[in-house]
Amino acid sequence: MKHPDLLLFHGQLLSPPAAAVALGPDVSLSSIPDGAIVGHRGKIVDLGPTAEVLERTTPGPNTRMIDAQGRVVLPGWVDPHTHMLYADDRLDEMELRHQGKGYLEILAAGGGILKSMRDFRAAADGVLAESLLERLKEAVQSGTVALEVKSGYGLSLEEEMRALRVIDRIAKATGVPITPTLMAAHALPPEVDRQAYLKECDLAATQAAKAGLAKAADVFVEEGVFTPEEGRRLLTHARQAGLTMRLHADELAPSGGAELAAELGAASADHLTAATAAGLLQMAEAAVSAVVLPGTSFFLHRQPLDAERVRRAGLIAALATDCNPGSSPFRSMAMMVALAFHQNRFTVAEAITMATINAAHVLGEAATLGSLTVGKRCSLLVLSSHDVRDLVYRPGAQMTWAVVESGRVLIWQGRPTEEVEAWTIS
Ligand SMILES: [Zn+2]
Incomplete structure (x- = not known):
């Protein structure tokens, strides 16, 4: 990989573990307060603190750059x-x-x-x-x-x-x-x-x-x-x-x-x-x-x-x-x-x-989905909020800023992208 397809940076990365967990007192999300995610060919190929990831990544002219500006980034639902x-x-x-x-x-x-x-x-x-x-x-x-x-x-x-x-x-x-x-x-x-x-x-x-x-x-x-x-x-x-x-x-x-x-x-x-x-x-x-x-x-x-x-x-x-x-x-x-x-x-x-x-x-897909983990699908939800608790504080509010599915940006700044608008039944 010379240049990645996607580079999201300055996100507040929150993730559950890479494998399913039984509920109990230990359930928590790991956090990288200023984090970056590199996506290529639909998968997460790197992630970590923004400064470190930027140092080892070379975006090219076709790299989709997403500045999350401190917003919360979760694995997609x-x-x-x-x-x-x-x-x-x-x-x-x-x-x-x-x-x-x-x-x-x-x-x-x-x-x-x-x-x-x-x-x-x-x-x-x-x-x-x-x-x-x-x-x-x-x-x-x-x-x-x-x-x-x-x-x-x-x-x-x-x-x-x-x-x-x-x-x-x-x-x-x-x-x-x-x-x-x-x-x-x-x-x-x-x-x-x-x-x-x-x-x-x-x-x-x-x-x-x-x-x-x-x-x-x-x-x-x-x-x-x-x-x-x-x-x-x-x-x-x-x-x-x-x-x-x-x-x-x-x-x-x-x-x-x-x-x-x-x-x-x-x-x-x-x-x-x-x-x-x-x-x-x-x-x-x-x-x-x-x-x-x-x-x-x-x-x-x-x-x-x-x-x-x-x-x-x-x-x-x-x-x-x-x-x-x-x-x-x-x-x-x-x-x-x-x-x-x-x-x-x-x-x-x-x-x-x-x-x-x-x-x-x-669904038998824990190896490919459900957490921010290198090797899994680059499927992300960027909230419009800087505090994850807003998800439950404002039920029913539009909280989506961006949705990425296997590296494809489907929602951008709260709206469906052209790709989604073009979905038709044939
Ligand atoms: Zn049912």
Whole structure:
């Protein structure tokens, strides 16, 4: 390397460690108060105090120079749990819920996940791709540099495969790392019998893995959705097909989901607001990550998962938006960091660790993402602020000054760059 592609200097570099960490009293961020980062061919090739890095770096005419002017520089957010591919909103349902209507009444009024299923099935590929692209842009604006997107509103073999193809299309169109997850087992579709649908889910796992269209499979294990026995069967099959195992577990009631995740050695169990203390401990012992979803608790006015329960269990915990039309329409990971602090009572350092390295770990990408480390992707978030606590002090404020994804500047001075504006579905 004669001249690097990118040189960021005078930044206040804050980073979690290079590998995932269990939450506990030791969680902290390392700091270089006046630091520089050198990026080349999409990766971080050097970093350290600005004076030292400038001494050993020779910028050329094509080096992108970024003077961060003392602003906070973090690894970009990784969002490890989204249902960002959906066709339409569920605004009416939100109002019904606010009036005190229960889930069954909402279903009877044509709401709930089956509305999302009908909307999805009725939407053309182009419409779905366009809406996913718009939501992805909003996520990037908040500092997200990699994310997971689940299928799960098609609820048939054919429609779930269609969902995965749309996700793949957007991953290719934007170059943003998207981890696709098959979630055929999101709900039972009304038109088929239970056993027949379980078989269809198995078939989808086999096909998705074979086509390289999914990396993981997720099952909604919850009272009234799929039982732990069904979850065990579906996930065991998915693992045999070559997919990583994920679970929606214990969101509404203790349903044995955390325990099942531990038994299977899943990559993660997510939600966990109603998980038992024993279940959380078993997860920690089996090195199963917990994905905390504060947007959902906020939006549904439910008790959030308390940080102290996560610390006491010694869990590797991550944060995610759970972006979906019914219970968490958030796309911003910055907002999740703020909610994690205020609602769940995580510290700022914990919330940032959960939204970066631990989130990357859930997606199997801790070696390439989630910290400011030489050799990892040069994927950075430069805040508009000089104090990282502003992230939680001003929830909802526009805190992004710049976003760099694998060396590409996607947001500059708070606005999408020409490269992002040029993203189109073809
Ligand atoms: Zn979810």
